[in-house]
Amino acid sequence: MESLIAAVREQDEAARFLADAGDFDLDRGDHVEDVHLASGDALEGFAGDGAGGTYFFCGEGGEERPVLYADSEGGAALVAIGLHELLQLLLVVPWWRDCQAFTEEESRNLSAEYLEDVPDLAVRRDRAAVVLGLELPDQAVVLARLREVAVGVGANFVLIFTPEGHPYDQLISG
Template sequence: MTNSLLAAVRESDPAEEFLRCTADFDLDGTEHVEEVVLASGEPLEPIGGDGAGGTYFLCGEGGDERPVLYADSEGCAALVAVGVPELVRLLLAVPWWRDCRTFSAHESAEAGEWYLEDAPALFAERDAAAAALGLELPTAAAALARLREVATGPDHGIVLLNAAEGTAYDALFS
């Protein structure tokens, strides 16, 4: 792992636990359900996964600033952040982002309520994780607006392919 923020997450119990348990982002979950490649031939580096078989990838050459692609286990993918810091802020601010397919405040509030039922201390734990990493968090609305911008805006030419079949993943957000 070459990323300094991801290394800081690993070294911070509050951040690692919140991201793994609440945001469903496991730094050790880097095995995707199938072999994938970028259509451009650029490097694809898995940096974490979720419990449903989805994987987060850094795309192309570089460091923290590389685009972050999320691919689920059902053959859908989308850019979700431009850089690891933006990804971590998204995961902390809106751990339920996958439940916000229309990016609406109503959808986010509803999903947030479900999360709070299971984790009543969610906001305190989130704030402790952000403080441990030295991150300022956007509001949920701002994080979702940025997610919409990244996921539905220009794709930077990033197309994820099933390596064996050569078929492109579908868009995660329509």
């Protein structure tokens, strides 16, 4: 099976959509600060966003590893178990960082804002999903999974600012 990272890199249209709508860029894997996981597990930055946030794979293995997102303001959250799940999140709910209540109503309102800027969002999203071989669940399923991962399993993934030994704030709370 081909890696999803390789597929994103090879599929220009999908990569552009993820970079534009999802603010996800595989060329921005370096975090702005020295960080580590409290557990001591491996941490590998592999992508980032335009505001200095970074996506990290946690632990050993491949693209199936848990994915932690850390912003540049000292907040972090486990957002997916594996790259497949992360890409579903970014394709279905690219405004996930602004979803604090995890409700469909909140997501619909944020979606309306996105659609003002990217009116062909759904068409581009669907094309990206097809070329990447991803099935897209509906928003409610994706938001419920984000919350489940962040506040459930995510409690075990504490990001530490290494120079001072202080943990990052939880971006997503129960």
